[in-house]
Amino acid sequence: MSKRINSHDVARKAGVSQSTVSLVLNGRMNARISQQTRERVIEAARQLNYSLNTSARALVTGKTQRISIVLNEPGNFRNHNSFFMDILAGVVDAAVETRYNIVFLSASYPDWRSLFDEIRGGSSDGVLLIGRYSDDPLTIALLDALFPTVCVSYSPNHCYFHSVDCDNELGGRLAMQHLIDLGHRNIAYIHPEESLSWVTERKQGIIQSMQENGVSEETLVCSCTPYLINDQEQSYQELMRVINTASVKPTALIFADEWRAQWLIEKMGEEGIHIPGDFSVVNFNSTILSERAYPPITSVWQPLTDIGQAAFRLLIDILDEKTVPSGIIRYPVRLDVRESTAPLEGAYVD
Amino acid sequence: MSKRINSHDVARKAGVSQSTVSLVLNGRMNARISQQTRERVIEAARQLNYSLNTSARALVTGKTQRISIVLNEPGNFRNHNSFFMDILAGVVDAAVETRYNIVFLSASYPDWRSLFDEIRGGSSDGVLLIGRYSDDPLTIALLDALFPTVCVSYSPNHCYFHSVDCDNELGGRLAMQHLIDLGHRNIAYIHPEESLSWVTERKQGIIQSMQENGVSEETLVCSCTPYLINDQEQSYQELMRVINTASVKPTALIFADEWRAQWLIEKMGEEGIHIPGDFSVVNFNSTILSERAYPPITSVWQPLTDIGQAAFRLLIDILDEKTVPSGIIRYPVRLDVRESTAPLEGAYVD
DNA sequence: TTGTATGCGTTATCAT
DNA sequence: ATGATAACGCATACAA
Numbered sequence A, B: 001m002s003k004r005i006n007s008h009d010v011a012r013k014a015g016v017s018q019s020t021v022s023l024v025l026n027g028r029m030n031a032r033i034s035q036q037t038r039e040r041v042i043e044a045a046r047q048l049n050y051s052l053n054t055s056a057r058a059l060v061t062g063k064t065q066r067i068s069i070v071l072n073e074p075g076n077f078r079n080h081n082s083f084f085m086d087i088l089a090g091v092v093d094a095a096v097e098t099r100y101n102i103v104f105l106s107a108s109y110p111d112w113r114s115l116f117d118e119i120r121g122g123s124s125d126g127v128l129l130i131g132r133y134s135d136d137p138l139t140i141a142l143l144d145a146l147f148p149t150v151c152v153s154y155s156p157n158h159c160y161f162h163s164v165d166c167d168n169e170l171g172g173r174l175a176m177q178h179l180i181d182l183g184h185r186n187i188a189y190i191h192p193e194e195s196l197s198w199v200t201e202r203k204q205g206i207i208q209s210m211q212e213n214g215v216s217e218e219t220l221v222c223s224c225t226p227y228l229i230n231d232q233e234q235s236y237q238e239l240m241r242v243i244n245t246a247s248v249k250p251t252a253l254i255f256a257d258e259w260r261a262q263w264l265i266e267k268m269g270e271e272g273i274h275i276p277g278d279f280s281v282v283n284f285n286s287t288i289l290s291e292r293a294y295p296p297i298t299s300v301w302q303p304l305t306d307i308g309q310a311a312f313r314l315l316i317d318i319l320d321e322k323t324v325p326s327g328i329i330r331y332p333v334r335l336d337v338r339e340s341t342a343p344l345e346g347a348y349v350d
Numbered sequence C: 001t002t003g004t005a006t007g008c009g010t011t012a013t014c015a016t
Numbered sequence D: 001a002t003g004a005t006a007a008c009g010c011a012t013a014c015a016a
Helices: A007-014 A018-025 A035-048 A054-061 A082-096 A112-123 A137-144 A168-181 A197-212 A232-245 A258-270 A304-319 B007-014 B018-025 B035-048 B054-061 B082-095 B112-123 B137-144 B168-181 B197-212 B232-245 B258-270 B304-319
Strands: A066-070 A101-105 A126-130 A149-152 A162-166 A187-191 A221-224 A252-255 A280-285 A298-301 A327-331 A334-336 B066-070 B101-105 B126-130 B149-152 B162-166 B187-191 B221-224 B252-255 B280-285 B298-301 B327-331 B334-336
Touching: A007 A018, A007 A035, A018 A035, A054 B054, A054 B112, A066 A082, A066 A112, A066 A304, A082 A101, A082 A126, A082 A258, A082 A304, A101 A112, A112 A137, A112 B054, A126 A137, A126 A304, A137 A149, A149 A304, A162 A168, A162 A304, A168 A197, A168 A252, A168 A280, A168 A298, A168 A334, A187 A197, A187 A232, A221 A232, A232 A258, A252 A258, A258 A280, A304 A327, B007 B018, B007 B035, B018 B035, B066 B082, B066 B112, B066 B304, B082 B101, B082 B126, B082 B258, B082 B304, B101 B112, B112 B137, B126 B137, B126 B304, B137 B149, B149 B304, B162 B168, B162 B304, B168 B197, B168 B252, B168 B280, B168 B298, B168 B334, B187 B197, B187 B232, B221 B232, B232 B258, B252 B258, B258 B280, B304 B327
Parallel strands: A066 A101, A066 A126, A126 A149, A149 A162, A162 A327, A187 A221, A187 A252, A252 A280, A280 A298, B066 B101, B066 B126, B126 B149, B149 B162, B162 B327, B187 B221, B187 B252, B252 B280, B280 B298
Antiparallel strands: A101 B101, A298 A334, B298 B334
16 A cells, blocks of 8 residues: 655645645635746646545535435335435535535434534534424434534424425315315325424315315324334235224325325225225325326425425535525425326216 | 534543543543543533544544445436436445445536546545446546445456446346247347447347347347437437338337336337337336336346445445455346237247 | 654645 | 645554
């Protein structure tokens, strides 16, 4: 293993001082350096195959030119998590235009504190947190420490934060309005923990739509299955239980999360339950997962890639110390009507 | 902005020297530190909310505990690049079990040299390169510099390298054998540049299969469209031109890359061309893209997630200076038969 | 068992 | 226009 080449080596070879090398290679204050020395330094660096040391620079400048993304679960890239992928596409798109690289905090940390230490320890200049719980201790700690942080697709319980999200409430209203328009009155809302802000926001929209349409909100059947329960058989059994024990059997289902809806309706199909014949189904996100489900699912679309881009740019603005208003940037949603919803049999529909 | 807290601050508070703090917090040589001092140091660190500085540690140890992945194209996460995603899933899976984070080299670099400098400048300890050209100058430069590098899904033109790939040649044979079994004799191979190792390896398998079956390899129509041409209309026109100008019109198409096959057959469907009625189609990778195409595509599957895992672990072994044999680790492939292939009309099939 | 001293490779301030 | 020199925060060899 040969010794690493540093700026002193370059300086020696070029016959100048090390600080001159630094000035030249950073392209700063070019006016102050004569053309001759510049060329000599650059040539020496080229000949020695010199690469500037990132850690040393970061140490002295306090800037890494990196932002980090915290992975929520081991399976973040499994199960074709197109929600995460679409956001990431936006983040990467935006990053490509900058001098920032992206570090994935993927290593195993014993607890959130060590992850917090890793983040604050200068692995990156800022962090993007995606779809976490509102009371996530990591989020709270980072915000408390005033570490540059942008929350994507959720809002933490904190007095001051930056977040990029979609209009979940409107999404809930669109979903419910669509089902009501189709004649449905008995509807179930299947969702994970309410400590996920999108779960409650969507629910609020759903209820609001019921009120607007004079439908008693008593008829809404809600069922909560923890977000991280990936046991498909268990989820299916639970869904059947909810449907069968409701005082009035629902004719339509709204799923707060996308992937569970996707494989549950396919599972229902296998079990002889017809979608939308037996149940109309609406879910959220409308990524490729819903688009190419069997049958394709009517879904509330949100501009995930735009959201990812916006989040990255917001973070960069914060790092550049531009004054950015705190709070939530909301992106619009729309309903993509597909084949999983149909008029309620016997219902009168305009 | 309050001053950053460092190990000196912790030392002062704990009434010990800075080096003792370092020893304690690194958990090394625990035996050498008395239980009392240890507790005092840990308590002081906790009270001061101390986080160890990554850059400083990296500077002195020469290790960053990061590996990097070079993004090939801006659109790496667009177009639902499930090839890349599936590999990444494996990499992340494996990384979660280690102390390594993953940095995405996503920033814009004016040329490969500056990217090379970034990599060698200590942004990470090793690098994973995915699906690049065999003569990729960045790959060659890294290998020449003996920088810890693992090539995924390609082999560079270099005397010494580590690579993880699948058995592309067998894949080509399986694809062709399947079509021959269905009675097809006039087949077109649609592929990107031959400087992509998988393109030529698959082609070799195709030709080998033709020889095994006594089919003249003269009948194979090959067409090359550069990999990065994403213009769908242009690609479609080119495909039609190839089909229509062949001396004998092909009855089956083998696509070397997955996504082009996916949207081309859907485009053909829109244009009134029936798959597999008019053409049988086989492609490679067999990710969700082929699985959920209209119609689902018969595809040569490879264990992308396993390959990603293996590549990461190989890189870690190299970093740990374990002795690992150079060359290519090949993973097996299989043919997933779906609805895009059918017996040639009028052909005699066993 | 603990402290002292040095160096990692930069940037940046201040002389010259 | 260029060169000394002092941090940056940590790990580690060596001294005590």
